[in-house]
Amino acid sequence: MISPQATKILTDGTSIDMQQLRVQLKRFIMQTAQFTDQEAELLVASVQIITAKKGTFLLKEGQVCQHNYLLVQGCVREFQYKNGEEKTTTIYTEGQSIESLISYQNHTPARHSWECLEDCILTTSSRADTERLNKMVPRTQEVCREKSEEQLGTYQAHMADYMASTPEERYLHIVQNRPDLLDRVPQYYLASYIGVSPETLSRIRARLKAKGRKVKASL
């Protein structure tokens, strides 16, 4: 059974129901990996949970990444500076891991930043936490490696799709697969994410809207 914990009162006066959150986390852990009920219970009871207000930077370009995160609630963007401009390269939402593997593994400065676009709730683990969890539930390491292999396949496919598609196709992919981003993420970040200027994104949206009207009129 999830151990009951008091509601956590945050500095801004809001509160989160920690017990409900841990139930939600346990469900998530058991859905995504082959842990037993007991293993998931142990992990959930031991994991660090943090909250971060909108605008918080979880990592800044140039810092060495010391923590991995799992985004329980909220939205985080990854971006890097290039020729004086911010380029958004990933947008994380609920259930996604936020990791900067090269910086974390090799202790090298990260080449990107992570900024919370909404108030966020995350699990966080440092190297020491990870070692502790691995000792407590030895199968964690194996499961994480299996997940890495899966993720690698997803990255391969995602990268190839991105390279082979036009900005309009990338926008349509978001509309079809991650429609919540349209409301949650400012247009200029979305534009950067699909590789165009905000003006070009406006033109893409107008063109798609006109197409939609034509399709409707011909029915």
Added chain:
Amino acid sequence: MISPQATKILTDGTSIDMQQLRVQLKRFIMQTAQFTDQEAELLVASVQIITAKKGTFLLKEGQVCQHNYLLVQGCVREFQYKNGEEKTTTIYTEGQSIESLISYQNHTPARHSWECLEDCILTTSSRADTERLNKMVPRTQEVCREKSEEQLGTYQAHMADYMASTPEERYLHIVQNRPDLLDRVPQYYLASYIGVSPETLSRIRARLKAKGRKVKASL
């Protein structure tokens, strides 16, 4: 000691020195992963080696990927059809693994093809081969998983760099980091790989050449 094997005569009359090849492979295996001398010896003696002529397809879009490869010699491009055009998404050279993880793991049709751009020598492993090698050298599985984690980090960084860069910057990245591709890969594939038409790549090259002349003249 690497077991001596006869020179392999290929159907086109050329030959490869299998013993030299296995020495080269063993060196590669020991450089890239923490295998003992004995483990590397066993792996090299058991691995399947194939040759494939320029123009051979190792995989065709729509087929289920049944083999993973390690490219020992040669050059292979990965591409997919999009709106009737071929889009080159990866160019593999010596020492790189060629894997289609989602298709291989989930038995689903691959969404890309692999075409040899040069005569190639590759190691190849089916599921059965992989199981056999894992049984013979149990640490293979662990090493492969560690490599997957490393590769995942590399993919993360590569994907972010690609998204954040202009086609000219992508071309310069090739010039600086993989200059051999400039001679080995036809211009229209390179153009597709950096996300532009062959005409745009010609303009990029002309611009960079003019810049180079200016820098030289001002020295």
